[in-house]
Amino acid sequence: xxYYAYFPGCSSSEGTAVAxxxxxxxxxxxxxxxxxxxxxWNCCGSVPYGSTNELEAVCIAARDLAxxxxxxxxxxxxxxxxxxxxxxxxxxxxxxxxxxxxxxxxLAAAGLKYEGGVKVRHLFEVIYNDIGLEVIESKVVNPxxxxxxxxxxxxxxxxxxxxFDNPNNPQSLDRLIVSLGAELVPFPSKDHCCxxxxxxxxxxxxxxxxxxxxxxxxxxxxxxxxxxxxxCQTNLDAYQAMANRKFRTKYNLPTLFFTQLIGxxxxxEPKSLALDKSIVSAETVLSPYTKVAEPAVQTSxxx
Amino acid sequence: xxxxxQRLTVDEDGFLEEAYSVPGGESVRWCVxxxxxxxxxxxxxxxxxxxxxIIALIRAGQRHDVLASNSMWICASCYLCTxxxxxxxxxxxxxxxxxxxxxxxxxxNKRVLTSAMYKxxxxxxxSNGRVYELGMMMKFYLSTLLTGKINPFxxxxxxxxxxxxxxHGRMSIKPTKIKGSKQLKTIVExxxxxxxAR
Numbered sequence: 001x002x003y004y005a006y007f008p009g010c011s012s013s014e015g016t017a018v019a020x021x022x023x024x025x026x027x028x029x030x031x032x033x034x035x036x037x038x039x040x041w042n043c044c045g046s047v048p049y050g051s052t053n054e055l056e057a058v059c060i061a062a063r064d065l066a067x068x069x070x071x072x073x074x075x076x077x078x079x080x081x082x083x084x085x086x087x088x089x090x091x092x093x094x095x096x097x098x099x100x101x102x103x104x105x106x107l108a109a110a111g112l113k114y115e116g117g118v119k120v121r122h123l124f125e126v127i128y129n130d131i132g133l134e135v136i137e138s139k140v141v142n143p144x145x146x147x148x149x150x151x152x153x154x155x156x157x158x159x160x161x162x163x164f165d166n167p168n169n170p171q172s173l174d175r176l177i178v179s180l181g182a183e184l185v186p187f188p189s190k191d192h193c194c195x196x197x198x199x200x201x202x203x204x205x206x207x208x209x210x211x212x213x214x215x216x217x218x219x220x221x222x223x224x225x226x227x228x229x230x231x232c233q234t235n236l237d238a239y240q241a242m243a244n245r246k247f248r249t250k251y252n253l254p255t256l257f258f259t260q261l262i263g264x265x266x267x268x269e270p271k272s273l274a275l276d277k278s279i280v281s282a283e284t285v286l287s288p289y290t291k292v293a294e295p296a297v298q299t300s301x302x303x
Numbered sequence: 304x305x306x307x308x309q310r311l312t313v314d315e316d317g318f319l320e321e322a323y324s325v326p327g328g329e330s331v332r333w334c335v336x337x338x339x340x341x342x343x344x345x346x347x348x349x350x351x352x353x354x355x356x357i358i359a360l361i362r363a364g365q366r367h368d369v370l371a372s373n374s375m376w377i378c379a380s381c382y383l384c385t386x387x388x389x390x391x392x393x394x395x396x397x398x399x400x401x402x403x404x405x406x407x408x409x410x411x412n413k414r415v416l417t418s419a420m421y422k423x424x425x426x427x428x429x430s431n432g433r434v435y436e437l438g439m440m441m442k443f444y445l446s447t448l449l450t451g452k453i454n455p456f457x458x459x460x461x462x463x464x465x466x467x468x469x470x471h472g473r474m475s476i477k478p479t480k481i482k483g484s485k486q487l488k489t490i491v492e493x494x495x496x497x498x499x500a501r
Contacts, residue, residue: 010433010434010436011434011436013433013479014475014479015434015436015473015474015475016436016468016473016474017473018472018473019473040481040482040483041481042428042432042433042481042483042487043428043432043433043434045428046424046434047380047399048420048421048424048425049421049424049425049428050399051399051402051403051421052402052403052406052421052422052425053403053425053494053499054325054326054400054403054499055494055497055499056491056494056495059490059491059493059494060428060487060490060491063483063486063487063490084380084382092326095326096326099326102494102497105493105497106490106493106494106497107490109489109490109493110486110487110489110490110493111486112486112490155379155380155381155382155383156380156381156382159381159382159383159385159386160382160385160386160395162386167382167386168383168386168387191383192345192381193345193379193381193383195379196379196380196381197420197424198377198379198417200420200440200443201415201416201417201419201420201443202377202415202416202417205346205349205377206379209345209346209379238464238467238468238473239464241463241464242460242464276471277471277472277473278471279467279468279471
């Protein structure tokens, strides 16, 4: 068993991406990881706070980092925005001693201290690197043969920090999908931007971005899109009807979290994967794979 | 400021120095105006000035044109410009810096509603410690409705979406307050007293 401090983020804990949090917990045990939720974590601040007040934003992220440092574990989040924001705070504190001094003072006023030793990681990267595709493949009891999937990375998993995957043409999610037995479709929009939270203040602009991504997936024959980010899922799923209305299209593309796809292939009870929270229902597309799930669970237990 | 910078700038009221002095802002010096950022940006065509144009205007000391534009407010933080820049200019960071400066000087672009969303978001974090999505959305729509920035029809168009999210259990109807909300408040107040990142 591998242990991690877990930072669900606001939307995956009980908000618009609650299915992400639920499916993450549902597959963790089967993958041999234990996610220990960070006690009393606060919002990372995301882009809105960082664009409003730099020092406050870095300090509230530093509270989470200080709490995580006490656990001595890597801090893992399924949210691409939390991942980028917490990493950003970490690297700003490392690069700018003056900022670090001020942040230390703010934390000290609240009885906290951050030495700078927390490694912030994305859940997808942890599963990909620490568990590995070979192990995942060996655990597949319900291969997703014939399911045509568009792998959608969004932005903040592979950018801005280089290293984990190619920031312009990422491949890791493609490989995961293949290891689950599913079929990849060519997907030129795989790392394009869905607009993120700009969908609230600037819906017209953002619906254009969403439309392009849906178009790219649908025209290449995808039956569903798989994503690693709560904001991407909300935009592609919940706003799909609005994009259809605006561009007079009839896309009906379910958008799943990668954790839900892993869960299906591992034969985990579909109910616990919270598939019913998708607004564009995945029921028809996934019916060949959800039916065989129950005997598959038993097989995996025997093994 | 070194000799090259002096030749590059017409910086009478210190705007360039201001942009340089915030974390990440120093990278503006290195820009070679190749336009890779503008070519990569998904929203550049809707911006008053493209990311490359913004950097050129900063270096020309055009504080008002830059800070009153809509450019930074429709940056979606996708970081494509940043990872593709051959000179390692932190363009996304720069856009966020310009948002802060624009609000500081009271030049926030009136056509874009992003800053109203930021306010609703930050207030939600400050009062609960976490974002309460429903409350944030309601505050955002109420504030933009009352100031006449959106019409009631635009709000009505959003209702089916809100309803669908609620029916699927994706919109909590009450906020979650963290136990350490006092601790968080202490941190934020001390940061305010210290007067910012610079």
